[in-house]
Amino acid sequence: TDHEPVPAVAATAEEIATMEIRGAAAIADAAARALATQAEAIDVDDPEAFRASMRAAARTLHETRPTAVSLPNALRYVLQRMNGRTVDELRRGVTSASAAFVDQLDRAQEDLARVGANRLADGDTVMTHCHSTDALACIEEAVDQGKSISAVVKETRPRNQGHITAEQLRDAGVPVTLIVDSAARRYLDEVDHVLVGADSIAADGGVINKIGTSGLAVNARERGVPIMTAAQTIKLHPETLTGHTVEIEMRAEEEVIDPVVRDEIGEIAVENPAFDVTPPRYMDAIVTEHGQFPPESIVTLMRELFGEGAEEPWAE
Numbered sequence: 001t002d003h004e005p006v007p008a009v010a011a012t013a014e015e016i017a018t019m020e021i022r023g024a025a026a027i028a029d030a031a032a033r034a035l036a037t038q039a040e041a042i043d044v045d046d047p048e049a050f051r052a053s054m055r056a057a058a059r060t061l062h063e064t065r066p067t068a069v070s071l072p073n074a075l076r077y078v079l080q081r082m083n084g085r086t087v088d089e090l091r092r093g094v095t096s097a098s099a100a101f102v103d104q105l106d107r108a109q110e111d112l113a114r115v116g117a118n119r120l121a122d123g124d125t126v127m128t129h130c131h132s133t134d135a136l137a138c139i140e141e142a143v144d145q146g147k148s149i150s151a152v153v154k155e156t157r158p159r160n161q162g163h164i165t166a167e168q169l170r171d172a173g174v175p176v177t178l179i180v181d182s183a184a185r186r187y188l189d190e191v192d193h194v195l196v197g198a199d200s201i202a203a204d205g206g207v208i209n210k211i212g213t214s215g216l217a218v219n220a221r222e223r224g225v226p227i228m229t230a231a232q233t234i235k236l237h238p239e240t241l242t243g244h245t246v247e248i249e250m251r252a253e254e255e256v257i258d259p260v261v262r263d264e265i266g267e268i269a270v271e272n273p274a275f276d277v278t279p280p281r282y283m284d285a286i287v288t289e290h291g292q293f294p295p296e297s298i299v300t301l302m303r304e305l306f307g308e309g310a311e312e313p314w315a316e
């Protein structure tokens, strides 16, 4: 039908769902670019048909993964700027909004990196969890400033995003020690900071990030190690302003255990939540492109930036 997304957009949605494209910032970047691709590819004369096709593309992208709010925030940013009377005007609205969004993503990451780098001192060792481009930008900026930083990298089962982090830090000249997730508390005595990213941040200051972040935060507090989240403001979850909670994605059990091994074990349940919520009292700081915030006061920034509410311009 007219309302099918073009193949390139369906391909992007598939890449997000299968985690070839992953991490909140990369997902937002890909979604904004896909909307521009859809706008350029659809060949209709009727403005309403154009709008309907853009909404359908946005829905396809939206349905891929539920937890990173950067995805709906990206779709909302672009579709809210789809204004005009003719198809050409609408198309230009989408492509220029998409380009502006992608540009802002990059600039926000550079700006928050300078804030996060100020928390890191020459000679510090940082423990990481998962793979966050916002978090890594802080370490890379500190290194660019001439600070010597080392890293203890958690492998991050079941998908081992820690391997990506380890490689990127190695490329930045940071000495890396890779550990299994359950070794984290033992190594907390040897680190100066824990640094993580976020998929969503709730109005109460709760940080939604890769499963294991909340346990790491509790252990860091118990060991007296400061923990910060590097999260540009597209990670702020506007619906939580009105009391909604953030959906935690449950992924396939095959990511956890080989189906053959599972059959050998016998009748068991396997659960694979991809994210968890770190309560604000266990997080020392949220670092954004607008500066550093205690988690309890992030709601002020959220109201300022998303006070208009969370409409869904992709709804049918």
Ligand code: RUB
Pocket (backbone or CB within 6 Å): 022, 023, 024, 025, 026, 068, 129, 130, 131, 132, 133, 134, 135, 161, 196, 197, 198, 199, 209, 210, 230, 274
């Ligand atoms: C990725 C993850 C990352 C955040 C932030 O989970 O939890 O910490 O998305 O990443 P997954 P970034 O691998 O399941 O997508 O700072 O790059 O936006």
